Amino acid sequence: MMDLKCLVAESAFISRSRAKATGTVCIDPDTGIIVANGATDLDSFLTTGDRLVTPGLVDSHTHLVFAGDRADEFYRRARGDTYADIAREGGGILRTMTATRAASEDELFELGRARLVRLLDAGTTTVEVKSGYGLTDKDELKQLRAIRRLAADFPGQVVATYMGAHAVPPEWKGRAGGYLKRCSELIATIAADGLAEFVDIFVDPLAFSRDDCDCVVQATFDAGLKLKLHGDEFGDDGTAAWGAGLGATSIDHLGGISPDGIDALAGSATVATLLPGTMFFSAHGRFAPARAMLDSGCTVALATDLNPGSSHVYSLPLVMTLAALRMGMTAQECLDACTVNGAKALGKQHLVGALDPGMRADIVVWDCTRLDELPYHAGANLARDVIAGGKVVKRDGVWLGW
Ligand code: NIG
Ligand code: FE
Secondary structure (H helix, E strand, C coil), rough: CCEEEEEEEECCCCCCCCCCEEEEEECCCCCCCEEEEEECCCCCCCECCCCCCCCCCCEEEECCCCCCCCCHHHHHCCCCCCCHHHHCCCCCCCHHHHHHHHCHHHHHHHHHHHHHHHHHHHEEEEEEEECCCCCCHHHHHHHHHHHHHHHCCCCEEEEEEEECCCCCCCHHHCHHHHHHHHHHHHHHHHHHHHCEEEEEEECCCCCCCCHHHHHHHHHHHHCEEEEEEEECCCCCCCCCHHHHCCCEEEECCCCCCCHHHHHHHHHCCCCEEEEEHHHHHHHHCCCCCHHHHHHHHHCCCECCEEEECCCCCCCCCHHHHHHHHHHHCHHHHHHHCCCCCHHCCCCCCCCCCCCCCCCCCCEEEEEECCCCCCHHHCCCCCCCEECCCCEEEECCCEEEEC
């Protein structure tokens, strides 16, 4: 314990379970791991005064490696066109697919890196990133390689998910089942190359049916990967109960979940990941019934769903604002949803999402004194000091980078 960096935090939130008013987090500078969290007389590394300190935020659902943009669709929706109308006319996921296929791996890496800077600057230190805009073997692997390079570069954690089952590409139009079979054949290669930890499937009448998905689910588990689902987004398709039964790590969206679906999730280890930024940004679907889910005992995470179409939203604190305002979540529930429960949605609760010894030193000092200020400051970036893997990337509001 010689040469440790210590962050002294005079805040109640540094270790809620121990109900401390003041805490000290000690970081091993060689490993970027927290080695102690408690009162200590070691030299202080960063004195925070009376500022809120939390674990770095965990964004467990993004699609941030893509090329091009869809700003015009955003304005069209604002004038009344729907997400589905725009997709039918050649916009939507397939338009981003065309731009992403045309981009090189280097370009995708640079685009992804710029977006990760924005997330980290706003206090997010762990980020899940999905493929799903390539939709050919070659282009999906290109996206996954770009994600792997981002993971190696980023001082926080990047978790990769293969999402070939995002949309039926034009080459397979009318043959969704055949396309998913093709996706399932790629999964063993992806696993062998360590290119993804998760596989995600868009289960929806607009995309893929449960029956067609069976081969992808089977290949996922055969390859030792874990499962995520986009499910029950617009209506109750029974995906929550089905996915919980399969042992999915998380089911995401859930705007249309039924009471039976809520019961199934509450009685399972599957995390319910809610994406209110998508409802806000795309004006489609319904806000998920978070209150009923929390009151039934579901584990609820919040994430941005950052993508160029339905949720061009970067900030988890803004997502907390929406969750508080539109889904009735308390400030503490919002914080848990963006830390410990986000970590569970990635199977990483032993590593991130809390400030206990043995965990990564991913820490944010916020420019406020109370937790309830975080969702309340709608759209403000209150992240004042950001530490990722023990590295200070932002200090006193000034971005230092990595
Ligand atoms: O999670 N649901 C499917 N996929 C994304 C939308 C991606 C896009 O529009 O480009 C989502 O909302
Ligand atoms: Fe998504």
